[in-house]
Amino acid sequence: MSAAAGPPPHTAGGAAPREARPGAFRRAASREAAWLRRHPRELAMISWVPLLAVLLLWWMFSAGIPTRLPIAVVDGDHSALSRQFARMLEAAPGLRVARRDASLAEARAGMERGDVYAVVAVERDFSRDIKRGASGHVTLYHNAQFYTVSGLVLRDVQTVAMTLSAGVEMAARNRRGEPAQSVAVSAEPVRASSLALFNPSLNYEQFLAAALVPALLHILGMTAGAWTVGREIRDRTVGAWLAAATGAQARPDGGVRVAAGPALAALAGKLAWPWAGLSAVGLAALLWLTWGRGWHPPGSLPWVAVALMSFIALSIAMGAAAALATRSLRTALSLAGIVTAPAFAFSGMGFPLAAMPAGARAWALALPYTHYIRLQVEQLQMAAPLRHSLPAFVLMPLGAALLALAGAWLLCRVAAEPARWGGR
Template sequence: MLSPTRTWAVLVKEFVQLTRDRLTYAMILVLPIVQLLLFGYAINDDPRRLPTAVLAQDHGAFSRSILSALSTSGYFDIRLEARSQAELDRALERGDVQFAVVIPGDFTRRVVRGERAQILVEADASDPSATSGAVAALSNLPAQALARDLTGPLSARQPGQAPFEVVVHRRYNPEAVTAYNIVPGLLGVILSMTLVMMTSLGMARERERGTMEGLLATPARPLEVMAGKLAPYVLVGLIQAGVILVLARVLFGVPMQGGWAAFGLGLTLFIVGSLALGFLISTVARTQLQAMQMSFFYVLPSILLSGFMFPFRGMPEWAQALGTAIPVTHFLRVVRGSLLKGAGLEAAAPSLLELSIFVVVVSTLAMLRYRTTLD
């Protein structure tokens, strides 16, 4: 028969034990708050103020009106006035801008003569959800941008005829296939989940089983232990990456444009950094449960703030700052830049530098923590 007294005693004991495990207690309280803040404030499917580059070969009043209309639309933030098409292409390839606007030199003359005037808007459509709202807003640009300029004789044109045409060129993903953006991004998420968790859980398991004491009794130095522990997982990460790439090409038709040097270097840095992070977590966690909780606390922001599921530029500045500190963000830029754009080492250099810093910092902290454990 169920005894309320004994049940209550066990219940009180569990609550006391829970409060003693500070890490688990903190996870229970902090994790829902973090999820609420991220989903409530940081996630936005309709990004605004997207960085835009302009190549204005016509400097007349009509051109200035168009640029003003783009800025006031709320979707475009003109940050670069390019001097050549090559500079525009480089900015798009590096991911510095989301849009590139080209106003040809004969634009004003064609508008005045009533000829077929055009402007070109090139969009980095590697992430279709990041550009769809802005591209849709461009449909209203011809009717509104020059409304105040075309007065008097200039306003005499056929009813319904727009003064100019906006030609939109979706680069890197012209058909707006979502899988082209999501599937390469899965590479970073899957590697984070498996490598960080496998390493942290493996080390914590050794500590729980008592085999860590035997390792600590050996003359092996922290760097030697770390290298020996992580080397097999590097091979695991490379195999996982190869499998994902093959399936991405065969099942989803993801284009492979090249940039393999940048991709290979970024992949190596990310694998080593993820394993070092797992090693660092294992030096802090006392149990496998704590190791899993800490790993999940890293994986969740990596999914939400890296640009994997939601447009990175749609997040507020504070969320973008947090996302920039996450290595998955930079790895996704390398992967998508290499596969979809064919970006080389020069274009991927900023992200590769961030990944290198991450590897050095996390590896150093992991060795220092392990040395403390040895002492």
């Protein structure tokens, strides 16, 4: 005895039945996982390629503190004092005397070729002028286009020159019979004390590498979100994606009508893989740059970890929303580059926010990376109270949630208009 056929699994309007909605996330994630298995290049872009890029960044700054920067010395005096000055330059931890040239022209040519970063020229009669009580002249030629290197070389050369000058002055006064204690006071009657509160060792691994890794993940995250959703629009497979995820029945023209809830679940399932891959890379980099390198930040590392995962989710949601709003993969990827590529430059890490023009500062404050990196610096280096970082901490997941909701609403509209699919 045969039973009568039951009603079809889809409603007349094409909407997914209620019992299909809880599984929309899982089915969308399964479909995306199958796609990634068939396309290993796309899997690489959210797995080992970001990891390799992060390792490259770490390797670049793994030395931490720049040392042994090559310089050239031109000794025009050839005296015992000028040779002592050259030895003190060589002994400075940040400097290395790579060349001893006979003329300034030879040394400058070496700097133009990139053999050295600076030239220290000791003028003729250097020692005689000092013995007569006059000033001995030492000239430093440096390339200020290499801003960081130039600043480090200038600091070390000035330190060596001041040390030599103080030593000469103290020796001369001692020979005149002045007590050593009074000589030290009279040689430096006003002494300034400089205390570095944060990053006192000027460790570029903790400062630059730790800041560039989330900037890189920001770029990759928004690009991944735009690509993951944009290729469905480009390939005209939005209907197949939503039909497989929500169980909605496709119309003859290929369009699908879905509610916002199932659309949100389908979108989240599709974006879950890039979020998981990039978050894993980001957390691994964060733990390696801190505990793995023997650095125990004074602030809350768990807060930074949660904020980083939320920031990556926000970046991916930004890319997906851009693809759905423009309905063009090419435009969405262009927007991703416009927003994320200059994020580090506008974050205040290189150029102070307070010194930017009003328009540039407004653009900087509109970028999510500016707020995330402030939270990271506050917690990893400044030991700021958690309440100071709370606004940025709340901004990340809230922004990701709002963009996901906006993306679900846009996805419903895109799904209902198949004639507008296929944009490159």
